[in-house]
Amino acid sequence: MGKTSLHVLKGLDLEVKEGEFIAIMGASGSGKSTLLNILGLLDIHDDGSYYLNDQLIENLNEKKAAVLRNRFLGFIFQSFNLISYKNALENVALPLYYQGMKRSERNKKALFYLEKVGLKDRAYHLPNELSGGEKQRVAVARAIVSNPKVILADEPTGALDSKTSEGVMKLLRQINEEGMTLIVITHEEDIANMSDRIIRLKDGIIVSDKKVIKRKIKK
Amino acid sequence: MFKFIFDIDTWQEIFEGIRKNMLRTAITIFGVMWGVLLLVSLLGVARGIENNFEKLFGDFATNSVFVWAQSTGKPFKGFQTGRPIRLKQSDVAAIKNNVKGLEFVVPRNQSQSKIVRGLKNVDVGVYGDYPILDKVEKKNLIYGRFINENDIDERKKVCVIDEDTYKQLFEIDEFPIGTYIKINSINYKVIGVYKKINMGGGPQGGIHIPFSTFQQVYNQGNNIGWLTITGRPDYEIEQIEADVKLLLKNLHEVHPEDERAFGSFNLGEAFKKFTGFLKGIQFLTWFVGIATLIAGIFAIGNILLITVKERTQEIGIRRALGATPREIKQQIVLESVFLTSIAGALGIILGGFILFLIDHSSAVTGEDAWLSNPTVNIPIVLISVLLLIALGTLIGLIPAHIATSIKPIDALRDE
Numbered sequence A: 001m002g003k004t005s006l007h008v009l010k011g012l013d014l015e016v017k018e019g020e021f022i023a024i025m026g027a028s029g030s031g032k033s034t035l036l037n038i039l040g041l042l043d044i045h046d047d048g049s050y051y052l053n054d055q056l057i058e059n060l061n062e063k064k065a066a067v068l069r070n071r072f073l074g075f076i077f078q079s080f081n082l083i084s085y086k087n088a089l090e091n092v093a094l095p096l097y098y099q100g101m102k103r104s105e106r107n108k109k110a111l112f113y114l115e116k117v118g119l120k121d122r123a124y125h126l127p128n129e130l131s132g133g134e135k136q137r138v139a140v141a142r143a144i145v146s147n148p149k150v151i152l153a154d155e156p157t158g159a160l161d162s163k164t165s166e167g168v169m170k171l172l173r174q175i176n177e178e179g180m181t182l183i184v185i186t187h188e189e190d191i192a193n194m195s196d197r198i199i200r201l202k203d204g205i206i207v208s209d210k211k212v213i214k215r216k217i218k219k
Numbered sequence B: 001m002f003k004f005i006f007d008i009d010t011w012q013e014i015f016e017g018i019r020k021n022m023l024r025t026a027i028t029i030f031g032v033m034w035g036v037l038l039l040v041s042l043l044g045v046a047r048g049i050e051n052n053f054e055k056l057f058g059d060f061a062t063n064s065v066f067v068w069a070q071s072t073g074k075p076f077k078g079f080q081t082g083r084p085i086r087l088k089q090s091d092v093a094a095i096k097n098n099v100k101g102l103e104f105v106v107p108r109n110q111s112q113s114k115i116v117r118g119l120k121n122v123d124v125g126v127y128g129d130y131p132i133l134d135k136v137e138k139k140n141l142i143y144g145r146f147i148n149e150n151d152i153d154e155r156k157k158v159c160v161i162d163e164d165t166y167k168q169l170f171e172i173d174e175f176p177i178g179t180y181i182k183i184n185s186i187n188y189k190v191i192g193v194y195k196k197i198n199m200g201g202g203p204q205g206g207i208h209i210p211f212s213t214f215q216q217v218y219n220q221g222n223n224i225g226w227l228t229i230t231g232r233p234d235y236e237i238e239q240i241e242a243d244v245k246l247l248l249k250n251l252h253e254v255h256p257e258d259e260r261a262f263g264s265f266n267l268g269e270a271f272k273k274f275t276g277f278l279k280g281i282q283f284l285t286w287f288v289g290i291a292t293l294i295a296g297i298f299a300i301g302n303i304l305l306i307t308v309k310e311r312t313q314e315i316g317i318r319r320a321l322g323a324t325p326r327e328i329k330q331q332i333v334l335e336s337v338f339l340t341s342i343a344g345a346l347g348i349i350l351g352g353f354i355l356f357l358i359d360h361s362s363a364v365t366g367e368d369a370w371l372s373n374p375t376v377n378i379p380i381v382l383i384s385v386l387l388l389i390a391l392g393t394l395i396g397l398i399p400a401h402i403a404t405s406i407k408p409i410d411a412l413r414d415e
Helices: A034-040 A062-072 A088-099 A103-116 A132-144 A164-178 B002-006 B007-017 B022-058 B088-096 B149-153 B165-171 B211-218 B237-251 B267-310 B313-320 B325-359 B377-405 B408-413
Strands: A021-025 A073-076 A150-154 A181-185 A197-202 A205-210 B064-069 B102-116 B120-129 B140-144 B160-164 B180-182 B186-195 B207-210 B226-231 B262-266
Touching: A021 A034, A021 B064, A034 A181, A062 A073, A062 A088, A062 A181, A062 B313, A062 B325, A073 A132, A088 A103, A088 B007, A103 A132, A132 A150, A132 A164, A132 B377, A150 A164, A164 A181, A164 B180, A181 A205, A181 B149, A205 B088, B007 B022, B022 B267, B022 B325, B022 B377, B064 B267, B088 B102, B088 B226, B088 B237, B102 B165, B102 B211, B120 B165, B120 B211, B149 B211, B160 B165, B160 B180, B165 B186, B186 B226, B207 B211, B226 B237, B237 B267, B262 B267, B267 B313, B267 B325, B267 B377, B313 B325, B313 B408, B325 B377
Parallel strands: A021 A181, A021 A197, A073 A150, A150 A181, B120 B207, B160 B186
Antiparallel strands: A197 A205, B064 B226, B064 B262, B102 B120, B102 B180, B102 B226, B140 B186, B160 B207, B180 B186
């Protein structure tokens, strides 16, 4: 943070196709979060070029970035990042609010997506009344509610136990199968193995990029 | 922007933010309300002091001068130093004819006398007066009336007494009009009771009897004790004072540069000193008021700063979800303007209530009231509150600007 820039990524070449499910792995400090934040337009890259949906991302002002994030990107964070004083439904509906959608319409849509993640009956609960897994599913619903091109998940299961993790991953898998591109950061092998392609980073460069052979976990 | 303000979603978003952050909201409202309340009370009390001065002087013609005769200080036209001089009734007409800018010239006479009613007695000043005195120093009558022309013409033995004398001679709530009191063993009928005013120049209080009666009873002939002269508002009372004295010196054959022969007291000058004091109070009020405003502005700014700081992460989340910096700033500004407006209104209402309490306290109604009708100028208060809100919000925008100009990921990481 601050004014001094730190070069974390040392030059990498990565293409993500539409509909892919990618896991990014690496030790802490390897640059995986930075990569994800740049892809999510939450951070700025100072060199190289980034195409999002065939659109070159450069000289982006915050207003344009906000619109792009709203239209094309959905975020899932390790710490959920739900707004604590809004209930599940309001949290899910928030991206739609910034799209300028009418209240009744966005609540309807938010409820639909909450149902999709299996939390329709928890719609009017505040985040602190929900379990960790439930919170993350609310966050997933929020990420997909605006029907983005890409879902970016930074250690989505990092704060969850293995059983809950599996539930969340199944959900992500399902979303991917519906056509959304997913990029997930994780340091757990079994989580990464649920994706299509694993990219390993070390000290800011890609050390391996492998397709996952084992496919289709049973539902 | 209009669409934004009148959009129901905007307000729902704001009310949600307010409702779910009650403590912060309460502290914000209290801080601003306190500032406005202080301002309103301060302005009100200052105005009360001002009003009180005006009330004390209000019944008294402030553009007036008292002139009396003493004894000469210089030999002139064969007369020796120390010749005693008396003002005469003919002087009144001469002054009226020769001095410009006069409003009233009121001749008066006074003598200390013993007043007796039944077993009670009191020693007070007795004044011979014309009805016109009521114009120069307004008599606040509790009972009855003041001396009129008829009393003068017929040299009636009637008197108007002050409240203190009334209290000493009469029982509580006893109706005094038509009763008789003895002044130097002569019976006078009481026709009025007046309330004494606290301030002003010249002798105060005592018993007023018709001037003609006084002259006869006290054997004064054409002699006058002193003159109360008032000038018209567009004339300088100092000039009138000088003109009158010069004229009197001529009439009484006194050396033109004799400073001792005629004494005078210029009430206008004395009043100016009080006006200066009043100006000092006004200055102090404005100074403290503006300082209070500045403190309030910084209080709002500070609260907003804390609010925004506390919500930096939330702002980060909102930005990740697609909120533009403009949307975030608008929301912060609208929320703060809304809260501070409510707080300002509460402050005005509570301040008004405090002034209402003061208005009914002994500071206003008591014997030694030092306040009168403490009020505030509504436009001034509204402008102050609007200024408070506008500048406070501008200061609050600084942290909001910072929160929207750092990278979203840094805002998100803020714990």
